[in-house]
Amino acid sequence: MSRSAKPDVIVIGAGAAGLAAATALHEAGRHVLCLEARERVGGRMLSTAVDGGALDLGATWFWPGEQRVATLAARTGAGVFDQHLSGDAVFHDGSGPRRLQGNMIDVPAYRFAAGAQHLPAALAASLPADAVLLDTPVTAIRSVGEDGLEVHTPDRTLRAAQVVLAVPPALALERIDFGDALPDEVVRLARSTPVWMGAVAKVVGLYSSAFWRQDGLAGAAFSRSGPLQDIHDMSGPEGRPAALFGFAHARAVRPGFDKAVAAQLAACFGPAAGSPDALHVRDWSREPWTAPRTVHALADYSLFGHPLYQRPTLDDRLHWASTETATEYAGHVEGALRSGERAAYAVMSSGLYGSGNTAD
Ligand SMILES: Cc1cc2nc3c(=O)[nH]c(=O)nc-3n(C[C@H](O)[C@H](O)[C@H](O)COP(=O)(O)OP(=O)(O)OC[C@H]3O[C@@H](n4cnc5c(N)ncnc54)[C@H](O)[C@@H]3O)c2cc1C
Structure with missing residues (x-):
């Protein structure tokens, strides 16, 4: 039996x-x-394999003091590394993008090289x-x-x-x-x-390199112009695979969404950001x-x-x-x-x- x-x-x-x-x-x-x-x-920990690593389409980070996650990550060999913080952040609204000095958007956090679903x-x-x-x-x-x-x-x-x-x-x-x-x-x-996070869409753009870092940008933005509200660097260790991600309200996911996201990314981080090799959109409100x-x-x-x-x-x-x-x-x-x-x-x-x- x-x-x-x-x-x-x-x-x-x-x-x-x-x-x-x-x-x-x-x-x-x-x-x-x-x-x-x-x-x-x-469940809400979902990763997709890409060349050189994994992209998280659900949970991404854990934070100092979160002892159970830290212990489990160490026990399972998830490959913990620091969230990329250095560089300047961007504030983006109707009057266009503004480069801020330093990165006041991201806080110290940890990521999983093998992806959160590991x-x-x-x-x-x-x-x-x-x-x-x-x-x-x-x-x-x-x-x-x-x-x-x-x-x-x-x-x-x-x-x-x-x-x-x-x-x-x-x-x-x-x-x-x-x-x-x-x-x-x-x-x-x-x-x-x-x-x-049940009413949120997570959007991940995959690139061949974390080019924004070379421009002194952190890959972090607050935006009031376009579907993504906040954007973060989601690259793997040493910047590979290179990725940016943002959160949008799930109601913003409608025809033309991908194009609007690409335009927003380009406005914040330069033209190359508008042409990701792949754009993953996971609308969690539509997950039964x-x-x-x-x-x-x-x-x-x-x-x-x-x-x-x-x-x-x-x-x-x-x-x-x-x-x-x-x-x-x-x-x-x-x-x-x-x-x-x-x-x-x-x-x-x-x-x-x-x-x-x-x-x-
Ligand atoms: C886009 C996004 C980003 C996030 N970012 C972070 C982050 O950076 N850091 C962080 O700590 N947390 C983050 N979270 C939250 C984190 O993912 C959740 O707190 C955690 O994964 C929840 O785990 P859970 O087991 O409580 O629920 P779930 O992961 O929702 O698991 C519930 C499970 O039950 C199953 N299920 C549902 N109904 C039934 C049924 N009737 N019968 C059988 N099975 C059923 C589901 O399929 C699912 O597998 C994020 C979440 C999302 C969506």
Whole structure:
């Protein structure tokens, strides 16, 4: 019988939070099964391979003090290096670009030479081979009393004593049918909690060299003219692969977007910036496994780390995780890792064990 048949704990979502939970539970000797809707692990940590390295289309940085990310990066050989800071920044508005003295836009931060997705990929690879099921969206969760929780996917029904829900709460409420089992206050909270960066498009321009550095520019800009609001150097170690990236509001992604981005990059960093070898646009608001339909309306970030997320629900068998539930570093990968670890410890200290049989 495969390991997936009788899990002690089911983790829903194989992003940083879900994989941190699954790893902690596995290391504690629990039989864990992680169900992931997408065909890949990593969630909002997504990298694409290019000649000489990787480009991050989701999370990019971590910052001093983010100890869990630092430890994981070192353990998995992600190749940490410093964000490029030196050079002048650019301020760009309707009256044109202005070169500022120095770079007051970027703060000291670290990057991953192997790409941010290396971290979740390495976590998944260190779990038993059949512990992560891809292409397996969870569609419903039901309480089955003493037997724990039943977790439904399009083609199977699984049972476990406890479940870690490592999915942005508003998305979980939209995609997963809980019947009427969740308390009203939990439903209201989860439906109102924003999805961090869920309404953002990330744009990455790839170049043959980081030519802006030779011009004494940092590759950093604030712009009020064009779709990108802030732009940063996203080149790899020693400037290879050479890349600039910017964030745009997802609503700005419409016909003509790429052309407007190219014009904006050229205005800020010179004509060569307007002709990238490749322009990657990742609109996270259109990712069905990141953003609920309500994503543009959710703005109350004070709900991040809410006390209700620190308590289990559904007969104390369903534990919240995801960066949105973290009490510290919410929104960051560090928060996601912490939320997953917290949920794993809550599972281990709960004393609830179940049959873990498959229901069919
Ligand atoms: C453009 C962008 C830039 C960012 N930059 C940074 C940065 O520089 N530094 C930083 O620290 N953070 C950054 N972040 C935030 C960071 O990516 C997140 O905090 C972190 O990756 C969240 O991890 P998570 O596990 O909580 O959620 P997710 O990564 O969203 O993982 C949730 C997982 O659950 C899966 N899932 C969803 N629904 C279901 C379902 N019904 N059944 C099964 N699986 C399901 C999803 O496919 C996904 O894999 C950025 C995010 C974005 C989008």
